[in-house]
Amino acid sequence: MKRRETSLFWRLVLRVALVLCGGATLLSAAAWYYARAAADDAYDRLLLGAAIQITANMTVDAGNLGVTLPSSAFELLGLAERDRIFYRVVGPDGRTLTGYDDLEIGINVTAARAGPVFLTTEYRNVPVRVAVVSRALSDPSFSGWAYVVMAQTTEARRGLAGELTTRAMILVGIMSLLALAGTVLAIRYSLLPVDALAATLRARDPQDLTPVEADMPRELKPFVGSINHFMGRLDERVTLLQRFIADAAHQIRTPLTALSAQVDMLEDDDLDVNRKRHLGRVRDRVSQLARLTNQLLSHAMVIHRSDSVRFKPVDLGDIARKAFRSTVPITVDPDVVVSFEDSAEPVFVRGDAVSLREAIANIIDNALQHGVEQRLAVRVRREDDRALVEVADDGPGIPPAEWAAVTTRFVSSKTGEGSMGLGFAIAAEVALAHRGTVRFLEKGGRDFTVILDVPLYREGT
Template sequence: MAHLSLYRRLTVLLLCPLALVAALILGQSWFASRAAADRAFDRLLDAASLSIAEQVRWQQSRLWMDLPPSALEMLATDAEERVFYALYDAQGHFVTGNRTLPALPPPPSGQMSYADVDVGGLALRLGVRRSRLEGWDRSDRFEVRVAHSQEGRTALANRLFLASLLNVALIALLAMVVVLLSARFALEPLTRLRRAIRQRDPRTLAPLSLELPRELDELRQTLNELLARMRRVRANQERFIGDASHQLRTPLAGLSARAELALRQTDPAQWRSALDSMHAAAAQTARLAGQLLSLTRLNNPEAAPAHTPVDLCALAQRAVRSGFASFDRRGVDLGVETPAQAVVVAATAWQLEEALANLLENAALYGARRVTVSVLAGPPRLRVEDDGPGIPESQRLLVLRPFHRGREGGSGTGLGLAIVDSIARAHGCRLILADSDPAHPERPGLCITLTFPDAA
């Protein structure tokens, strides 16, 4: 039923039990019709046997009777049944009748006993009445046995069942119509909700406000919560786009201004100075664009690469080797400390490399003279320490936001720690910012630790 619509699924679930109930009612009607026909014709057998028993006399030292025509006519119906009767004395000897009929065991109460018998290949309904002669001189027992074929009672049972069948069919049809209409009306609020969602402007994220039943109202509230989250995401994206455009427009405008100024000069030394400035601005702009692309890719929920085993020791050593020459030219002492054994975590290698590169670059840009990358085990941790000016405790949550700089004197873009925070959340890591050397408040340094949940 997974491919069926909700309306068809509901109607099937309602109509199947209804059909089962109708079948049970028809079966009960069939047995009830048979029982009613048996009771009606058994009463006829009772009346016919009583009429015959009243005509039994003692005549010429034996039982005798003068059978009235009415006794058998009451058993005759339009079905043209065959009717048989017989009179037996107390010893079970046949006295008179139009056919010998079998005996039946006496009933626990009453004077009549009934049974379906087969006589000469003919199915008969047999009734046996036990009676006695009541007179001043004799009191002899006898049996009157009356039987007839079953065409009449079968026809009556069929007529009764047909009447019941018509009634049940009519009731079932009405019930089916009621079920279909009820299912349609019951699902009408869901139809209204579907139409309200379909007719909405794709650009709007306003909450839904239509009245719905309690079960669907919970769905409406869930949709409104989703729309609220989407509004917050869109607001963040718009703010991010505005900040990014501002951050990119400023260095590009500076590049244009420096180029225009250089074109007005004729001294090659001034051209060289302008080219140096333009090169530095272009490098900063390229780094900013790269960080913007990284942050956008990290915040995209559709781009969630699978985690693989990553050795933090090898990762830290590659990052230090890659940046050692650049840091050495700046006069920054870059080192690495790793344990003897490998520290493996489930992660995305390029994301951790991006995070570590941003941490190292931030440390160099904000005046650190010594930067140390450490890998610790139990639990797995990746730590970057420097001896720079550090970040005040009141600013440590703010610097995780895009384009927020901890210090105005630095030349960073304000995206490095935001990228690190996104990578930490993608890996379920705990990001901790603390002072490296609290004993020197003028240059406390900064210690950033990524604590992984478990080893791979």
């Protein structure tokens, strides 16, 4: 099961969104608390104003306490259309002068002597807000404390608190969305250096193992430092690998060459037929071993150079000529006609001269070993924006059904003839590294042709 990739951008956005949601929840709770307090304060002032107006209309006449209920007091409370109003006026002797005699609030009204008292309770099974105010009466014939108890249901104040809370939550929601959008833009902008670092690494040449020099934020410096440390270690390993390949090529080829020379020096004139046959087999095996070793070392060198050598413009015609001279032996059968035809004008490609020479040499060697009967021709030419090296021979060729397979390592159409299946594989890998290909032309009435096809070098490419 493929593991789902995580995004640093979306992880940051999610965490910021969670923080904003938490903050919005706290702000909504605070808005509800303050909205309720504001609604209570507004309606408590109306309740207190009505109670004070009633106390102001208390009179003492001939030793009797009287009260006139002002209409203005109830008009103020009537602004809350959904609420009901209850009141009670209590004289100094504790008797109800007017109002609802059963309006008991569960506290001692004498507490109102120090100042107005507010509380929330229930009356007739509905929640009410109660205000208690007092008035000291002083008259030669009558003295004491009178109290006014005003109660109002809480529907209006709850509605006002809900409306204030809703408006506050809408404002908090809008501000949170704006904050989240701003955070997304800020995070995207803050992560641009990461994209810039990725672009810098992608643009580097595969052979460039020098430290990355880029203007990065302080938080990315450890990451860049780790990359530079890794590339330094990789450069050391590449250098050691180059040294090993060079040493291996020298140390292995030298004894094989000496062994081949020693076998060739063996005299077979005095040997019987059976021993001559065995000596011939030894010579064949030594020759195959030398060729396989050279091809394996060539293959290792080509793979290594494709990852470590910086490409530059080179003349493909000059490279093909050197490969032709080094591959076609001086002792080639005099009955075999070999020819080399260069392009009329230089054919420049962008690549590695050593790898290209090895590729062409392996194609020519395959033709000499398994194809040539009487004719071998090597041609270098241009075709549109492509550079072509053609190796043609008059041998039987390779059936089209096997063309795709023979460019794979250790696959050969000439297995019975001692072929190791590396020549075309080396050429194909070199062509691929140079954005080209190795292709074949079906044998017609004359020759079978193998073509190394790579793009021409253009200024600025």
